[in-house]
């Protein structure tokens with residue numbers, strides 16, 4: 001599963017950058033987050049036009065997001081220490097909610113999609129409130 005996600009992720013980037021004649025950029029937490037933003041916004045957009053298939057597609061991309069590259073993961077782990085468990089819990093929460101969104105969209109249950117999307121965004125913002133700045137600083141020092 002993870003291998004497949006990485007393959008898809010790098011595959012898409014590879015195509016885009018080959019076309020531009022550049023080296024493929026490294027995956028990073030920031031690029032993962034930018035994809036999450038696109039897909040979270042797409043879910044809202046699809047809800048507004050009642051396109052449950054598009055909701056399900058975007059939710060699947062969120063739940064299958066690539067893993068944080070190992071070098072960044074260890075920087076984050078050394079900064080957060082025992083709090084790494086809480087950081088991971090936020091990730092699992094968002095993951096589980098995106099899986100539930102896909103299932104609810106498949107059932108055509110619009111009320112449930114709406115409720116789960118709200119909870120998922122609360123999970124995004126919860127992690128940001130607790131860790132975004134700290135982790136951003138650590139990763140910015142990386143270069």
Ligand code: HEC
Pocket residue numbers: 029030033034036037038040062087088090091094120121123124125127128131132133135136139
């Ligand atoms: C487990 C914690 C965690 C969760 C959950 C999380 N984020 Fe983030 N997010 C971060 C961290 C840490 C950064 C800072 C990364 C950096 O700047 O290197 C970040 C940065 C971002 C950024 C800014 C990227 C940029 O270009 O600077 C966006 C947008 C974002 N996240 C969207 C989301 C969305 C949407 C979700 C939910 C679907 C989400 N995040 C869930 C931790 C999290």
